[in-house]
Amino acid sequence: MYSYIFFQIQFAIISRQRFFESQYIDPMKDASLFLKNVSRANAVIIVLSRNKELYKLRETMRNFEDRWNKKFNYPYVFLNDEEFTQEFKTLTKQMTNSETYYGLIPKEMWDYPSWINQTKAADVRKEMREKKIIYGGSESYRHMCRFNSGFFFRHELIQKYDYYWRLEPGVDFMCDVDYDPFRFIQKNNITYGFTISLLEVQATIPTLWDTVVKFMKDYSHYIPPKNIIRFVKNGANFNGCHFWSNFEIGDLNFWRSERYLKFFDYLDQAGGFYYERWGDAPVHSIALAMFLEKSQIHFFNDIAYMHPPFQHCPIEAWFHESGKCHCDPHKNFDSEGGSCTKDWFVI
Numbered sequence: 001m002y003s004y005i006f007f008q009i010q011f012a013i014i015s016r017q018r019f020f021e022s023q024y025i026d027p028m029k030d031a032s033l034f035l036k037n038v039s040r041a042n043a044v045i046i047v048l049s050r051n052k053e054l055y056k057l058r059e060t061m062r063n064f065e066d067r068w069n070k071k072f073n074y075p076y077v078f079l080n081d082e083e084f085t086q087e088f089k090t091l092t093k094q095m096t097n098s099e100t101y102y103g104l105i106p107k108e109m110w111d112y113p114s115w116i117n118q119t120k121a122a123d124v125r126k127e128m129r130e131k132k133i134i135y136g137g138s139e140s141y142r143h144m145c146r147f148n149s150g151f152f153f154r155h156e157l158i159q160k161y162d163y164y165w166r167l168e169p170g171v172d173f174m175c176d177v178d179y180d181p182f183r184f185i186q187k188n189n190i191t192y193g194f195t196i197s198l199l200e201v202q203a204t205i206p207t208l209w210d211t212v213v214k215f216m217k218d219y220s221h222y223i224p225p226k227n228i229i230r231f232v233k234n235g236a237n238f239n240g241c242h243f244w245s246n247f248e249i250g251d252l253n254f255w256r257s258e259r260y261l262k263f264f265d266y267l268d269q270a271g272g273f274y275y276e277r278w279g280d281a282p283v284h285s286i287a288l289a290m291f292l293e294k295s296q297i298h299f300f301n302d303i304a305y306m307h308p309p310f311q312h313c314p315i316e317a318w319f320h321e322s323g324k325c326h327c328d329p330h331k332n333f334d335s336e337g338g339s340c341t342k343d344w345f346v347i
Contacts, residue, residue, distance in 0.1 A: 023294070025188055028302060033179035033187075036071055041182035043163035045069070045076045045098075046152065048144070051085050054092070057169035061095040064167060068177040074165070075099040077157045081110040081143070101157050109151040110143045113268065121274040128277060133203050136277055146273040148245065148280035150264040153255040162186075166248040174304035174311070174327035175319060181249050185298065192250040192288050193298040194243035195305040195312040196333060197340040202240060204277040207270070209238035212286055215266045222259040223290060228297070231340075231347050232282075232289045241340035242285035246307050249300065254291075263287055299344060312341075 027033055045064075049057050075098050078084065084102045093100050112118055121142075128136025135141040152158065163182045185193060216223055223229075232241050254260060264283070272278040288297060304313045304327045312334060313327035320329060334341040 024301070025190075025298065027179050027181070027184040030179070030184070030187070033184050038183075040072060040074065041163050041180070041186050042161055043074055043165070043182040044158065044161040045074055045165045045167050046158065047076060047078045047167050047169075048080070048148070048152070049078060049088075049169050050080060051082070051088050053169040054088050058091060058095055060167065060169055060171055061092065063173055065096055067173040067175065069096065069098065071178065072180055073098045074182070075101065077101045077103060077155075079103050079105055079152070079155060079157070081105045081140075103155060103157040105147065105151075105155065109147055109155070112274065115269065116271055116274050124275055124277075128203075131203070133277070134201060136204070142273055142277060145278060145280045145283075146268070149273070149278075149283045150261075150268060153252045158252065162252055164248070164250060164252055166246065168246045168307065170308070171246065172306040172311075174306060174313060175302065175325035177303055181300065181303070185249060185251065188298075189296065190251075190298045191254045191292055191296040192243070192248065192284075193300050195247050195300050195303055196244040196307070196310055197241060197285075197344060198244055198310065198333070199240040199338050199340065200242055200279065200282045204279065205238070205272070205282060206276060208267075208272055208276070208278055208282060208286075211267060211270045211272065212238070212290075215263060216290065219259075219262060219266075222262065224293070226293045227290055228292065228294045228347055229289045231344065232286055238282075238286070239340075240282075241343060242279075242282045243288070244307065244310070245279075245281040245284050247303075247305050248284075254288075259291055260287055263290075294347065299341065 032038075047057065073096075076092075076096065078088075078092065078100065080102075081104070083104055089100075089102055112121070121139075125137045125139060153164075158164070163185065165181070181193065184190070232238055267273075267278070267283060301312075301314050302319070304319075304325050305311065306327070310333040311327060311331060313329050313332045314325065315329040315332055315334075319325045333339050
């Protein structure tokens with residue numbers, strides 16, 4: 001037993017080393033990304049928040065500004081399914097020198113589509129609540145997952161931007177980021193960046209993969225031959241691996257593309273956002289794996305990120321010896337059993 005565990009640990013270490021030696025594009029080695037007196041990317045920080053999350057958000061913004069955005073001053077767009085209070089607007093504006101914009105999510109983006117049987121949906125929530133499935137009893141969580149899957153990039157305040165960084169109240173950034181990730185992904189033709197990947201709760205998505213398989217058969221012309229669908233597959237089934245979407249740095253035009261919109265509409269018509277509890281993280285991740293090559297997705301190893309209960313902390317010594325990070329590299333979810341990042345290194 002112990003020899004098997006030792007082998008697994010050694011394999012993970014070797015796989016990580018090979019990944020960084022052969023595939024990884026290191027933004028820290030591109031001096032042009034550190035310049036602040038150059039044109040910024042057409043990018044925005046997107047925050048989905050409720051008024052009651054104000055003080056948790058202020059704490060996150062202070063951390064986010066200190067670690068990164070005060071160097072580059074990218075704008076914020078705050079979105080809510082209810083009107084923001086004046087207090088929320090005033091106290092978030094005070095946290096940044098950047099421009100801030102506040103938007104109401106239209107009802108049609110945060111409500112049941114016409115084909116959903118709401119009685120059936122309520123019965124599902126009741127059953128999931130009784131089974132104690134995480135967020136299983138929540139109606140608003142389902143609206144949020146559907147919005148993040150198919151609508152955030154269509155909001156009128158987001159339309160003019162090409163790139164985005166998703167930021168949530170209560171998260172923590174634990175290393176200085178001295179370069180511009182937006183210009184990095186733009187320069188290197190990267191579509192999506194992540195820090196944490198993990199396994200989905202299978203009880204929330206019992207028919208998601210079957211629906212995906214049907215889509216791939218019906219729309220095979222959208223599927224490129226060199227995709228990385230194997231990252232989310234275990235044989236013929238979905239293995240649960242997904243990029244944790246509370247952190248995303250990406251290209252908005254991917255979500256606006258014909259192929260992704262077809263994919264979202266296909267899933268939406270199936271009803272799984274409400275008849276089950278499909279999350280935006282597996283939806284995003286399956287689409288990325290289905291439509292992209294590995295070189296178009298970037299693991300931001302240098303961005304130390306905590307969304308309780310999980311954190312990514314770079315393990316390389318120089319991050320910590322330089323004083324740029326305050327996280328504990330021994331408490332790094334990348335190497336734990338529920339993480340899929342170690343699988344990312346070997347695909």
